[in-house]
Amino acid sequence: xxxxxxxxxxxxxxxxxTVEAPQxxxxxxxxxxxxxxxxxxGERVPLxxxxxxxxxxxxxxxxxxxxxxxxxxxxxxxxxxxxTYAGPLGKDAEIGNFGTVLCIGGCYGIGSIYPVARxxxxxxxxxxxxxxxxxxxxxxxxxxxxxxxxxxxELTRDGSTAHTGHISRLQEILNLERITPDRIIVNGCxxxxxxxxxxxxxxxxxxxxxxxxxxxxxTGMCGVCRLTVAGKMRFAxxxxxxxxGHEVDWKEFLARRKTYNPEEIQPLRRSGCASHY
Amino acid sequence: MPKQEPFERIRNFDEVALGYTxxxxxxxxxxxxxxxxxxxxxxxxxxxxxxQFIQHxxxxxxxxxxxKIKERNALPAVCGRVCxxxxxxxxxxxxxxxxxxxxxxxxxRFLADWEAASGAVEKPDIASPNGRNVAVxxxxxAGITVASDLVVLGYDVAVFExxxxxxxxxxxxIPEFRLPKAIVKREVEYVKSLGVKLHLDCIVGKTRTVxxxxxxxxxxxxxxxxxxxxxxxxPGENLNGVYSANEYLTRCNLMKGFQFPAYRTPLKRASRxxxxxxxxxxxxxxxxxxxxxxxEVHIVYRRSRSEMPARIEExxxxxxxxxxxxxxxxxxxxxxxxxxxxxxxxxxxxxxxxPDESGRRRPVPIKGSExxxxxxxxxxxxxxxxxxxxxxxxPGLRTGKKGEVLADEETGRTSREKVWxxxxxxxxxxxxxxxxxxxxxxxxxIHETLSE
Numbered sequence: 001x002x003x004x005x006x007x008x009x010x011x012x013x014x015x016x017x018t019v020e021a022p023q024x025x026x027x028x029x030x031x032x033x034x035x036x037x038x039x040x041x042g043e044r045v046p047l048x049x050x051x052x053x054x055x056x057x058x059x060x061x062x063x064x065x066x067x068x069x070x071x072x073x074x075x076x077x078x079x080x081x082x083x084t085y086a087g088p089l090g091k092d093a094e095i096g097n098f099g100t101v102l103c104i105g106g107c108y109g110i111g112s113i114y115p116v117a118r119x120x121x122x123x124x125x126x127x128x129x130x131x132x133x134x135x136x137x138x139x140x141x142x143x144x145x146x147x148x149x150x151x152x153x154e155l156t157r158d159g160s161t162a163h164t165g166h167i168s169r170l171q172e173i174l175n176l177e178r179i180t181p182d183r184i185i186v187n188g189c190x191x192x193x194x195x196x197x198x199x200x201x202x203x204x205x206x207x208x209x210x211x212x213x214x215x216x217x218x219t220g221m222c223g224v225c226r227l228t229v230a231g232k233m234r235f236a237x238x239x240x241x242x243x244x245g246h247e248v249d250w251k252e253f254l255a256r257r258k259t260y261n262p263e264e265i266q267p268l269r270r271s272g273c274a275s276h277y
Numbered sequence: 278m279p280k281q282e283p284f285e286r287i288r289n290f291d292e293v294a295l296g297y298t299x300x301x302x303x304x305x306x307x308x309x310x311x312x313x314x315x316x317x318x319x320x321x322x323x324x325x326x327x328x329q330f331i332q333h334x335x336x337x338x339x340x341x342x343x344x345k346i347k348e349r350n351a352l353p354a355v356c357g358r359v360c361x362x363x364x365x366x367x368x369x370x371x372x373x374x375x376x377x378x379x380x381x382x383x384x385x386r387f388l389a390d391w392e393a394a395s396g397a398v399e400k401p402d403i404a405s406p407n408g409r410n411v412a413v414x415x416x417x418x419a420g421i422t423v424a425s426d427l428v429v430l431g432y433d434v435a436v437f438e439x440x441x442x443x444x445x446x447x448x449x450x451i452p453e454f455r456l457p458k459a460i461v462k463r464e465v466e467y468v469k470s471l472g473v474k475l476h477l478d479c480i481v482g483k484t485r486t487v488x489x490x491x492x493x494x495x496x497x498x499x500x501x502x503x504x505x506x507x508x509x510x511x512p513g514e515n516l517n518g519v520y521s522a523n524e525y526l527t528r529c530n531l532m533k534g535f536q537f538p539a540y541r542t543p544l545k546r547a548s549r550x551x552x553x554x555x556x557x558x559x560x561x562x563x564x565x566x567x568x569x570x571x572x573e574v575h576i577v578y579r580r581s582r583s584e585m586p587a588r589i590e591e592x593x594x595x596x597x598x599x600x601x602x603x604x605x606x607x608x609x610x611x612x613x614x615x616x617x618x619x620x621x622x623x624x625x626x627x628x629x630x631x632p633d634e635s636g637r638r639r640p641v642p643i644k645g646s647e648x649x650x651x652x653x654x655x656x657x658x659x660x661x662x663x664x665x666x667x668x669x670x671x672p673g674l675r676t677g678k679k680g681e682v683l684a685d686e687e688t689g690r691t692s693r694e695k696v697w698x699x700x701x702x703x704x705x706x707x708x709x710x711x712x713x714x715x716x717x718x719x720x721x722x723i724h725e726t727l728s729e
Contacts, residue, residue, distance in 0.1 A: 023484050037441065041540045044441075044532070068541055084441040086478035216532065216542070219439050219480055220664050221449075221504040222524035228515060233508060238666065252515050255617025259517045263543030 001081040002036075005058050007073070010140045013065045014108060015074055017047070021085045022057030024049075030115035031093025031210070031242055034059065035218040037084035038072035045069045046215045048112035048187075048241075049088060059085075062111025067264040089218045090241050094208070097124035099182035102174075103149075104167070104196060106132040109188030110141055112210060116185060121148035128153065128179050132167060132192060136160035153177060167192060170199045181205055186245065190254055197245030209245040211236045213256060227253050278383050283597040287567045290453040290535060293594060294358070294383075299339075302387040306334035308372065309379045316369040317381060322714040325349045327366060327381055334384060343392045344399060346385060351425050351468075352418065352713065354393065354460050355447060357386025359557075360710050361588045393463060403471060404431035409727050412437060412494040414481045414667070417445020418709045419500035419700030421464065422716030423723075424473045430724055434472070435494070437479040442531060445502050446701075447709070449531040450523070452561050454568070455591070458530070482666035487674070487696065496695050496723045499682060500716065503661040503701035509553060513611025514657070518547065518619035522558045522658035529565050544569065547654030551575045551622055553608055554658035555585035558706075560592060562656040563600045574600050575650070579607045579627050579640040603650075605629070607642065611655060621651045663702045671696075681705055689719030697723055 005018040024034060033048045047061035065074040076082070093116045101120050105113040110131055121127045129149040131139045135158045145152045154161035155173065163173055174180070184207045186196040193209040200207040213225040213236050220238035227234060228249035234240060279295040280286075286293050297305065309331045317327040326345055333342035346353045362368075362382035370378035392398055410433035413420045420436055421443075428434045442448050444461040469475055481487060481501070490497055506521035508514050528534040534544030550566040552559050555578040566574045576595070578585060581604045585592060596602070603624070610623040626646035629638040662679040675683045675692035682691055682698040689697040699715030701707055 023479065027484055041533075043542045068538075084478055086439065086441070086480060087484065089480065089483055216524065216527055217440065219483075219504070220666065221506070222527050223506045223508070223521040224524045226508075226515060233510075233515065238664075249515075252617065255517060256515065258617075260543045263537065263545075 001083060002085040004076050004078055004080045004082065005056075006078055007076045007080075009074070010062070011138050014111075014138070014140065015063055015065065016050075016060060016111070017063055017073065017076075018058050018060045019082065019085050020057055021059050021087075024059050024085065024087045025052045025054055025057050028052045028059060028088045029092040030095060030119045031090060032088035033090050033218070033241065034061065034085055034087035035089060035215065036082055036086070038069055038076070038082055040083055042072060043069045044084065044216050044218070045073075046089075046212075046218055046237075048108070048210065050111035050114055059087075062108050064108045086218070089237060091239070093119070093185075093242055095119045095123050099125065100128065100180060101125045102128045102130060102179060102181040102184045104130045104132060104184065104186040104188070104192070106186075106188030106192040107138075109186070109192065109210070110139065113185065113187040114141060114144055116187075117145060118148045126150050128177075128181070130155060130173075132156070132188065134158060151177070151179075167195045168199060170196065171203060183208065186210070190250070190257060193245060194250045194254075197248070197250070201246050207245040208242050209248065211241045211243055211248070211253070213253065214259060227256070278380065283599065286454065287564075287598050290568055292457050293454050296390055297383055297387040299387075299391070302334055302384060303337070305380050306331045306384055309335075310372055312371050316371060317366040317379075320366040320369040321349075322365065322708075322710045323349045323717060325366075325385075330388065331379070331381075331384060334388065339388055339391045339395075340397065340399070342388045346388060349717075350385075350710075350713065351422050352464050352709070353385050354389035355418070355456060355464065356710050356713070357382050357384075357389055358456050358460075359451060359588075359708075361708060363589045365710070393460075398467065400471065401429050403429050406433060407431035409433070409495045410435065410493075411723060411727075412490045412497045413500060414487070414497065415439075415445055415500035415502055415700075415702070416443035416465070416475065417447060417500055417502050417700065417712065419502075419702075419712040419716040419719075420445070420498065421468055422713045423498045423500065423699070423720045425468045425471060426717060426720035427723065428468075428471045428473050432724075432727075435474045435476060437476050437481050437485075437490075439478070439480040440531065441477050443475055443477065445500075449527045450558065450561070452526065452530055452565055454564070455561065480666070482670040487667060487671040487693075491695055495727055496697065498689070498716070498719055498723065499667060499691070499696065499698040499702055500700045500712070501664060501667055501702045503681075503706045504664045505662050505680070506657070507660045507662065508657055509608060509659060511608060511610055513613060513619070516611055516613040516619040517617050518545070518613075518653055519611060519655045520657065522552075522554070522562045522656050523661065525562055525656045526558070526565065529569075535565075535569060545654065546570045547652075548572045549652045550654045550656065551577050551608070551650065551652045552656045552658055553577050554660070555580065555587060556658065556660070556706075557587045557591055559656075559658035560587045560595050560600075562658050564591075564595055564598060566654070566656070567598055567600065571654075575603050575652075576600055577603045577606050577608055577622075577624065579605065580637060581605060581629060584637045605640065607640065608655075609647070612649070619653060619655060621649045622655060623647060623649050661701075661706045663705070667702075679705060687718060688722035689715060690722060
């Protein structure tokens with residue numbers, strides 16, 4: 001059993017979740033994820049590692065409450081325990097001095113890209129961070145990013161930040177901010193990563209995406225996380241989760257992500273009341 | 278052997294074979310000729326003294342019978358259920374030449390079940406701690422055997438398991454109706470009661486590398502299995518509704534998806550299912566699909582019935598349950614709709630030509646015989662190879678072309694000092710009993726080496 005140290009909502013529906021798991025904390029690297037179960041009848045759920053504390057033996061993730069399993073996670077309190085917390089899994093993110101790197105994070109991707117941005121900064125890269133969301137109140141961890149970035153840029157759809165619009169405005173924003181990235185890394189929902197890759201394909205900038213398929217074991221055993229990259233079948237849990245955004249078959253990936261949409265709703269609609277509908 | 282009726286058993290996940298009563302067991306045991314030169318012993322991969330345990334059944338001394346089996350086989354309740362006896366002991370039974378072979382496997386199962394029911398599980402004497410410790414990677418049959426063999430010799434044994442439940446393929450792969458999980462849990466608890474420490478959620482190669490483990494252990498046994506699923510590499514394999522057998526069975530067996538939504542891992546209940554493959558995993562997948570309510574389940578296999586590697590009993594069970602066998606059929610394409618869902622498969626008819634390296638006749642396509650079949654699920658059960666994680670993170674550990682760890686057949690030694698390996702991770706997907714045999718040999722070699 002693994003003890004929950006903190007579970008708190010940081011912005012609407014996004015939760016910071018810290019668990020005591022020393023064996024994971026010891027081996028965690030940027031880009032890794034863990035697989036956990038909220039309880040004995042729960043699913044195995046992948047969450048990217050957003051931070052860790054070696055001394056305390058804890059690991060932190062940021063998750064979005066979106067279905068039955070994340071709803072269970074969202075109700076956990078400090079002191080509760082969960083039965084499974086396995087990891088670290090996935091290939092480590094590529095870290096080094098790559099010149100100017102733009103780290104784009106949206107939604108839970110803001111949390112998951114943080115350790116990557118930090119490590120890149122420590123390795124000598126010049127890091128710019130772009131936080132993307134619907135509105136300013138949904139962005140978080142700006143101070144953390146400021147410590148490891150030359151600048152933190154905010155982009156929202158509703159005009160509550162300096163930049164307004166979708167990620168399709170990226171080229172314009174880079175011009176306004178006078179940033180010429182040698183490489184772009186984007187973490188977040190599939191649409192954000194896909195749209196970013198579309199834009200950067202024309203710019204000819206290497207773009208790394210952090211894929212978020214459905215998973216069960218996370219160790220390369222079942223193949224449910226498979227996607228097509230440069231025409232070949234890859235498993236996100238062992239070949240990724242980072243891939244070249246310009247090589248991913250996005251249409252197929254989006255379709256596969258929706259496989260269990262109907263089943264996700266079912267457990268949420270249990271109330272024991274005959275006239276529930 | 279009493280069995281659930283086919284049309285009843287496809288509606289539940291309960292065990293199909295109901296087991297012998299003591300009367301039936303003694304009756305069957307009485308058929309044994311007590312050969313002076315018993316071929317059955319040589320037919321057993323771990324050399325169980327079969328005539329002797331059968332004699333104990335005849336005498337009514339079931340306790341002595343179990344003890345005799347356990348001298349060679351740590352998991353008789355499992356092997357009695359899943360060993361392909363028709364390829365091993367029962368194949369060479371002298372009685373089988375002119376009549377039916379003695380039902381050795383069922384007798385083994387009877388004794389194991391009797392022992393569990395009687396509550397009188399005998400624990401071996403455990404030697405005092407010898408100050409040495411061994412790490413075992415994987416809690417499947419090979420790992421469990423090594424752990425239980427070494428702990429009684431006084432070693433401090435720690436088993437590292439990647440999943441959240443022990444048992445390996447016994448838990449995630451073999452369905453409830455063939456091997457009840459309560460039995461697997463019982464065997465795991467027994468091994469723990471001997472003093473073996475079990476660490477779940479530990480993915481060796483990620484959580485800790487083999488080299489990191491070697492800093493704290495005198496020896497390591499790698500029994501990580503063959504968990505990497507093979508796909509056909511045909512168009513359409515990433516359509517929704519296409520599963521590897523590992524995914525399909527893990528959702529059902531390990532995650533209990535057949536009880537969705539009480540257990541929250543979803544498992545789609547398809548109505549027309551095609552399972553590719555002809556081994557035990559394919560039979561398990563097909564019979565699972567039936568139990569999940571499919572109207573029609575096909576086994577699509579490129580050779581004929583006599584070449585299928587599955588246990589005869591499971592093929593017969595599948596036939597009784599109404600699985601449709603499409604022999605001499607090769608899937609060549611999977612087709613789907615605009616939303617990315619599988620709708621049909623395109624296949625080619627085959628005929629048998631010359632034998633290939635495995636000795637089985639090679640299937641040859643019949644030109645122009647393409648046809649399509651409407652399905653809403655495909656389960657790809659064509660085989661597995663070892664997961665590359667350990668080899669990738671253990672420098673100097675030599676592997677073969679399919680990622681199998683190279684190990685000496687007699688000792689299990691690998692190219693790395695202090696590292697042994699056995700079971701599916703060495704041979705590719707094989708049987709529980711051969712994994713246990715390899716585990717036994719490796720444990721012996723580890724003990725000999727560490728005693729020097």
